[in-house]
Amino acid sequence: MAQILRDCRDGHDLPDTRLEVTGTETGPDGETVNVNRVACRKCGTVRVTRWRPPDPSAQAQLITAMGTYEAPEPGDVPGLAERALLVTDAEYAEFIAQRGFPGGIPSHFAPDRRTVAELERLNLALQIRAGQFGLTDRGRSLGEILPVPGYAESAGLIDAVSGAALFWPPVEDGELSLTVVISPHDPGPDRSYASVAEVSCRFHTGYISLREIAGREIELPPLAAGHGDYRLRFHAGEPVCLLQIWPQPRRKPQVGV
Numbered sequence: 001m002a003q004i005l006r007d008c009r010d011g012h013d014l015p016d017t018r019l020e021v022t023g024t025e026t027g028p029d030g031e032t033v034n035v036n037r038v039a040c041r042k043c044g045t046v047r048v049t050r051w052r053p054p055d056p057s058a059q060a061q062l063i064t065a066m067g068t069y070e071a072p073e074p075g076d077v078p079g080l081a082e083r084a085l086l087v088t089d090a091e092y093a094e095f096i097a098q099r100g101f102p103g104g105i106p107s108h109f110a111p112d113r114r115t116v117a118e119l120e121r122l123n124l125a126l127q128i129r130a131g132q133f134g135l136t137d138r139g140r141s142l143g144e145i146l147p148v149p150g151y152a153e154s155a156g157l158i159d160a161v162s163g164a165a166l167f168w169p170p171v172e173d174g175e176l177s178l179t180v181v182i183s184p185h186d187p188g189p190d191r192s193y194a195s196v197a198e199v200s201c202r203f204h205t206g207y208i209s210l211r212e213i214a215g216r217e218i219e220l221p222p223l224a225a226g227h228g229d230y231r232l233r234f235h236a237g238e239p240v241c242l243l244q245i246w247p248q249p250r251r252k253p254q255v256g257v
Helices: 002-008 080-084 089-098
Strands: 023-026 032-039 046-050 067-068 120-128 133-137 158-161 165-168 176-181 195-203 208-212 217-219 226-238 240-247
Touching: 002 080, 120 208, 158 195, 158 226, 165 195
Parallel strands: 176 240
Antiparallel strands: 023 032, 032 046, 046 067, 120 176, 133 165, 133 208, 158 165, 195 226, 208 217, 226 240
């Protein structure tokens, strides 16, 4: 992603369209602000333009528009998967070293098995307390996500921070039948469930555990791509819930997939 953004930063390929309202915001003074968002077709960088709506009672007026740029989420970068295949071993080693691993990926991290891993399905029984259960890096505390910090990403049924996620099943206290699917690719949503939500979550070693509130830590099989960004898709239903986990570049939370 960093290489794609760097190569494109001096010449974004933005659609040649009129300045139309794609959304609105509330300004610091409480007044409505018009917003136009368009994405570069080469790298996904978003140009955001903001301006005050014109006064309908005025015959002539000057409208001032302010433009800024926002970096895209990795999952919104065109051609990211194809570009990743062109990264050399030397570039990858440099990237890893810059992120705190000068000796390469530590041996106690789960390996990247995307080319050989098969879909794994586990049927589990969780004891639910206070309508919650968690998923964390193995050995980490639920204190990473409980109480839910203000910077957590939320999709209604899920709250997530780096290394931990909290799920809200339709059981307040009692046993929950949970199917967990760990896959090297997106297994696709199961539309038989009434409620579905997705968030992204980064896991630091590729080893994770389900966590009962004030209860068991249940170790899950190693994640298919080792450490890195994963997508969590939670299906809520009765009497069974479904959690799907697969490697995917970071994207915005999504409700009602």
